[in-house]
Amino acid sequence: MRLRTTGAAAGAAVSVLAALAALTALTGCHRGSDAAGRIGIDLPRTDTDFWNSYQQYLRKDLDHGGPKALPPANSQNDIAKVVADVQALTGQGAEAIVMAPQDTGAISAELQRLAAKKIPVVSVDTRPDDGTVYMVVRADNRAYGEKSCDYLGRKLGGRGRVAELQGDLSSVNGRDRSEAFAACMMTKYPKITVHELATDWKGEVASAKLQSLLAQHPDLDGIYLQAGGAFLQPTLALLEQRKRLVPAGSAGHLTIISNDGIPDELAAIRAGTIDATLSQPADLYAKYALFYAQAALDGKTFRPGPTDHGSTIVKIKNGLEDQLPAPLVTKANVDDRTLWANQLDRPGKQQRR
Numbered sequence: 053m054r055l056r057t058t059g060a061a062a063g064a065a066v067s068v069l070a071a072l073a074a075l076t077a078l079t080g081c082h083r084g085s086d087a088a089g090r091i092g093i094d095l096p097r098t099d100t101d102f103w104n105s106y107q108q109y110l111r112k113d114l115d116h117g118g119p120k121a122l123p124p125a126n127s128q129n130d131i132a133k134v135v136a137d138v139q140a141l142t143g144q145g146a147e148a149i150v151m152a153p154q155d156t157g158a159i160s161a162e163l164q165r166l167a168a169k170k171i172p173v174v175s176v177d178t179r180p181d182d183g184t185v186y187m188v189v190r191a192d193n194r195a196y197g198e199k200s201c202d203y204l205g206r207k208l209g210g211r212g213r214v215a216e217l218q219g220d221l222s223s224v225n226g227r228d229r230s231e232a233f234a235a236c237m238m239t240k241y242p243k244i245t246v247h248e249l250a251t252d253w254k255g256e257v258a259s260a261k262l263q264s265l266l267a268q269h270p271d272l273d274g275i276y277l278q279a280g281g282a283f284l285q286p287t288l289a290l291l292e293q294r295k296r297l298v299p300a301g302s303a304g305h306l307t308i309i310s311n312d313g314i315p316d317e318l319a320a321i322r323a324g325t326i327d328a329t330l331s332q333p334a335d336l337y338a339k340y341a342l343f344y345a346q347a348a349l350d351g352k353t354f355r356p357g358p359t360d361h362g363s364t365i366v367k368i369k370n371g372l373e374d375q376l377p378a379p380l381v382t383k384a385n386v387d388d389r390t391l392w393a394n395q396l397d398r399p400g401k402q403q404r405r
Contacts, residue, residue: 091345092146093124094137096154101314103152105396109338119346122146131155135162142171144260148186148345152176158185159361163370172348176341177332179224179373187344187354188373189337193225196278196330197232199380200309203328204274205241207307212273213245215265217258217287219278221250229278230309253279257346258389259286266294266371272306280310280317280329287324297322300383313381315393321386327348328382335392336361336376 064379095111097103107124114121124145125137134153139162141149149171153159156178163183172186179188204214218235219226230248247269249261257275266272277283291297291306298305301324310317313331320326329342340361347354356367363376381391388394 063292071112072135089120089349090117090144090146091121091148091342091349092123092138092141092144093341094134094141094149094151095124095126096134097129098126099129101316102279102281102312102332105314105334105392108396109177109335109392110342113338113342118342119349121197121342129154131158134159138162138166142166142169146171148172148174148239148348149184149347150174150176150341153178153180154220154223156220157181172345174341174344174348176337179368180370181224183369183370186348187371188368189340190343191332191378192375194232195227196311196332196378197229197234198236199330200276200311201231201233201236201241203309203380204276204307205237205244207327208241208244210241211243213263213269214274214276215247215249215272216276217262217278217283218248218250219282220252223253226253226278233276243277251283253282254301255282259290260282262287263290263294266290266296274307274309277308277310277326280312281314284312284314284316284320284326285311291313291325291348297325300327313378313393315396316394318381318386318391321381321383322343324383328380330378331377331381331391331393332375333392335395340374340376 057353060276095103098107122141125141127133127137131153134151138151139147147165151173153175159180163173163180163185167184173187175188177190179190208214216230218230220228221230232399234246234248237244247265249258249342251258251261274285277287288297296304296306308326310326310329311332313329317326317329354365354372356365356372358364359374363374365374367370375391
């Protein structure tokens with residue numbers, strides 16, 4: 053999921069650098085001869101509000117009695133840099149790794165290397181295709197697709213035409229959301245025509261493909277955004293340009309459901325420009341990534357079944373996955389203070405992409 057290059061994005065980049073500096077300052081005291089036993093963290097990217105929020109929650113958790121960690125790395129959505137960062141962290145003495153590899157196939161060799169060195173890995177948000185992991189901390193991405201399908205299907209009365217802005221289909225998240233959405237639509241809502249638009253998590257690609265689709269099918273009734281962090285602002289800008297940004301409840305409104313749960317999505321729900329989102333738990337990703345990394349260092353083991361934090365651990369072919377809850381957010385509950393996006397410290401205007 054990438055940021056568009058705008059003046060606002062430049063300002064956001066400054067904020068990101070400041071946040072990284074703060075996080076480094078927080079954990080920098082952990083360098084030195086006592087590095088052994090520390091957790092090494094690789095941040096996957098800093099070009100979306102979701103991952104910036106995840107980073108902010110990591111910083112809060114580390115600052116309030118969290119486990120000991122080395123200064124984090126940032127792989128900037130580059131799998132080669134993930135590998136280099138992880139090797140640098142283990143070279144500094146990290147004995148457990150938290151990562152969020154965006155390319156879930158290409159990380160396998162590095163996971164095998166870490167397993168051979170008996171260094172446990174917690175993978176956040178993405179499930180590596182191969183290679184041993186101690187725990188995957190992730191929401192149920194198939195449920196994202198199914199819930200988004202059901203929401204649109206019910207809102208459209210089982211008929212109409214929708215656009216699906218898909219993520220990167222080489223990633224497990226993009227595949228899970230797309231496959232589940234398609235299966236649900238085919239089974240439950242066969243009279244809804246779905247236009248699948250692959251985007252590689254790129255907002256500019258999503259906007260261009262949606263523009264072409266609207267030119268061909270001005271009767272479009274709904275849109276599914278697989279990642280609000282990447283697609284929300286380009287989509288709203290395009291709809292406004294084409295005079296299609298009509299508030300919910302008004303004639304001509306396009307029913308839109310998104311995935312992520314960032315503050316911008318909640319603001320759009322309040323404004324009536326989109327209808328719903330599924331809140332991907334950035335706060336719980338940070339909390340339980342650190343929790344499981346420390347548990348691995350402490351020699352603890354887990355098994356499939358319900359947890360004491362409202363999730364379910366499931367067995368996967370290369371380890372375990374804690375599937376955290378991702379609630380549906382609509383106008384009815386958009387102001388719920390338990391939603392992570394309503395808890396963030398937002399000193400300035402919400403970052404736009």
